[in-house]
Amino acid sequence: MADTVPTIRSFKDAPVIETVLSIQFKPIPGFTIPHFGLYWKEIREEFKHCEIKNPIVHMMEDFQRGPAQRSSVIDLELSPERAIRYWFMDHTRNTFIQVQQDRFIFNWQRIEKEDVYPRYKTTREKFLNEWKRFCDFLTSENIPTPEVDQCEVTYVNHLEYTAGWDSYGELNKIVSYWSGKASGDFLPPPEKVNINIRYAIPNNQGRLYVSLQPVIRTRDAIEVLQLNLTARGAPASSKTEDVFNWLDLGRKWIVQGFTDFTTDEMHKEWGLER
Amino acid sequence: MIYSEAITDAATGAKPAIEWQIRGHANTGVEFYPIIQPTWQTSLVEKISSYRSLPQNWNSYGSPPPSAIARQKAIWFITALLDEKRPRPRVTPVSGGGIQFEWSYGEREIEIEFLHDGTMEYLLADAKTNDELPGRFDQPSRADIGRILSWLIESE
Numbered sequence: 464m465a466d467t468v469p470t471i472r473s474f475k476d477a478p479v480i481e482t483v484l485s486i487q488f489k490p491i492p493g494f495t496i497p498h499f500g501l502y503w504k505e506i507r508e509e510f511k512h513c514e515i516k517n518p519i520v521h522m523m524e525d526f527q528r529g530p531a532q533r534s535s536v537i538d539l540e541l542s543p544e545r546a547i548r549y550w551f552m553d554h555t556r557n558t559f560i561q562v563q564q565d566r567f568i569f570n571w572q573r574i575e576k577e578d579v580y581p582r583y584k585t586t587r588e589k590f591l592n593e594w595k596r597f598c599d600f601l602t603s604e605n606i607p608t609p610e611v612d613q614c615e616v617t618y619v620n621h622l623e624y625t626a627g628w629d630s631y632g633e634l635n636k637i638v639s640y641w642s643g644k645a646s647g648d649f650l651p652p653p654e655k656v657n658i659n660i661r662y663a664i665p666n667n668q669g670r671l672y673v674s675l676q677p678v679i680r681t682r683d684a685i686e687v688l689q690l691n692l693t694a695r696g697a698p699a700s701s702k703t704e705d706v707f708n709w710l711d712l713g714r715k716w717i718v719q720g721f722t723d724f725t726t727d728e729m730h731k732e733w734g735l736e737r
Numbered sequence: 738m739i740y741s742e743a744i745t746d747a748a749t750g751a752k753p754a755i756e757w758q759i760r761g762h763a764n765t766g767v768e769f770y771p772i773i774q775p776t777w778q779t780s781l782v783e784k785i786s787s788y789r790s791l792p793q794n795w796n797s798y799g800s801p802p803p804s805a806i807a808r809q810k811a812i813w814f815i816t817a818l819l820d821e822k823r824p825r826p827r828v829t830p831v832s833g834g835g836i837q838f839e840w841s842y843g844e845r846e847i848e849i850e851f852l853h854d855g856t857m858e859y860l861l862a863d864a865k866t867n868d869e870l871p872g873r874f875d876q877p878s879r880a881d882i883g884r885i886l887s888w889l890i891e892s893e
Contacts, residue, residue: 481767519764550766559766572766619767657773678769679786684808686786689769 471715472722475734478690479580481572483617484590484710487521488609488701490564491601499549499562502600506593510551510560518546518563523613524696526667560593567597567609574682583714591707598703611701614669615693616713618721621680622688622729631656637688638675639726664716669696669709671716673724690724692717770816777825778815785811788830800832806855811836814851818882824889842889861888 503513548563557578561568569590571581598608622628628636632652635643641656658675672693680687694713699705722730772779791802803811811828819826826838826849834853839846844865850858857877861870874881 481765483764485764561764566764568764570764570766615764617765619765655773676771677773678771679782679812681768681770681809681812683805684786684812685789686772686783689771 471718473582473718473736474730475736477580477733478620478622479573479618480621481570481617481619482580482583482586483568483570483615483619484586485566485568485615485617486594486609486611486706487566487613487615488611491606491609493604493606494564494601496545496547498604498606499547501604502562502597503549503551505596505600506551506560510553512550512552512554512556514550514552516548516550516561518548519566521565522615522695524670558589562597567594569593583718587707587710587714590710591703594703594706609701611698611706613695614698614706614709614713615695616710616717617691617693618717620690620692620721622690624686624688635726637725637729639724662716662720664694664696664712667696668712669694669716671720673720690721692720692724694720770812776821778819778821781815781826781828782812784828785815785836788836791830795830796832798832800830801834801853803830803836803851804834804853804855807834807836807851807853810851810855810857811838814838814849814857818877818879823882823886840886840889845889847885847889859885861885 503510546564548561548566550559550561552559555574557572557574559570559572561570569586571586573580601608622637624630628634630652631654632643634653634656635641638658640660641658643652655677656675657677658673660673662671662673664670672691672695674689674691676689677686678689679685680689694716696709696713698709722735770782772783785803785808788803788808789805793799793801795802824840824842826840829837829839831837831850836851838849841847844863846862846864848860848862852858857874859872859874861872862868
């Protein structure tokens with residue numbers, strides 16, 4: 464099952480500029496800073512560049528209270544080691560692996576306008592291979608296999624103003640939820656709009672977060688509307704098959720959610736294929 | 738909102754140079770600056786972004802509009818090195834495809850200019866003593882900018 468990908472909606476010219484597949488686990492006992500270097504040695508032929516980042520907080524979807532974040536367990540346990548995150552980037556810097564004591568992440572990002580978005584099937588296959596390689600590395604170092612507690616899928620889309628719309632007064636041309644109509648005629652069209660929505664994935668499988676915000680894209684200092692979709696939840700177990708089944712579920716919610724959230728007109732603009 | 742300031746690459750214009758991630762749960766690499774907050778930084782970032790719409794010869798002296806790398810660096814400067822507590826600069830496009838920041842206080846004035854190729858130059862001027870100190874930054878830190886802004890008000 465972990466090697467198959469369900470077929471869902473796809474767009475020929477999707478506005479996606481980044482995809483992120485993430486596996487979060489309990490901090491691995493014995494996985495210390497020197498191991499990051501040893502792991503890099505294993506993958507360095509493909510991932511030549513390394514950057515150090517601040518760690519991401521440990522996030523858990525709690526269905527009693529809502530989403531919860533906690534500081535890195537490393538910090539709570541007053542470990543003498545500084546919590547840290549590494550990026551290992553390929554020569555194009557389009558693809559990179561992020562590793563920290565409690566996460567393993569695989570990113571693809573569009574840097575140049577001409578960069579071609581690799582389909583989920585390709586990204587998933589690469590991530591599966593890298594996850595297996597990471598687990599093999601841990602085994603070779605006599606480090607326990609990660610106890611996975613959450614999986615996460617994120618797609619970032621950039622909607623440019625000239626592609627099908629050109630002001631927030633026309634947001635209804637993009638967002639199917641947005642009527643653009645007021646009860647009276649006092650308010651002018653909005654100057655900017657920021658939307659955040661949370662959906663529950665049935666049977667406590669996780670949540671889908673949709674956020675829409677105006678941003679300046681730093682690559683070219685142009686204002687775009689950024690549409691982020693993140694699905695997060697717990698897999699049935701730490702087995703690779705279950706983990707990747709959850710990632711497939713998360714991706715399905717993102718793609719179907721994106722399709723539901725946006726209008727038919729924009730689907731035509733982006734070349735809806737099925 | 739907190740932004741990390743890691744400079745990840747020398748800015749050549751071909752690749753993104755700066756990480757502007759919202760810290761806390763940023764697992765993405767895409768670099769962006771959200772512009773809905775009511776801050777002077779947001780206003781200036783939007784203003785600088787809008788310079789791309791300036792026509793050729795916008796100043797009647799044949800100048801091109803500010804270049805993409807000048808805009809990118811100027812936005813980075815605002816978001817990574819200045820904060821809301823700092824005095825708000827005046828920002829203007831300048832001839833040759835650059836962008837200038839300017840602060841004045843009493844007899845002192847600071848100008849920081851991003852040239853069309855992204856180079857960052859500054860000039861500290863004191864009208865009282867007629868001193869002028871020009872210089873160039875490669876990769877200034879927040880502390881570097883803090884020092885020159887402190888110089889501005891030291892004369893009082």
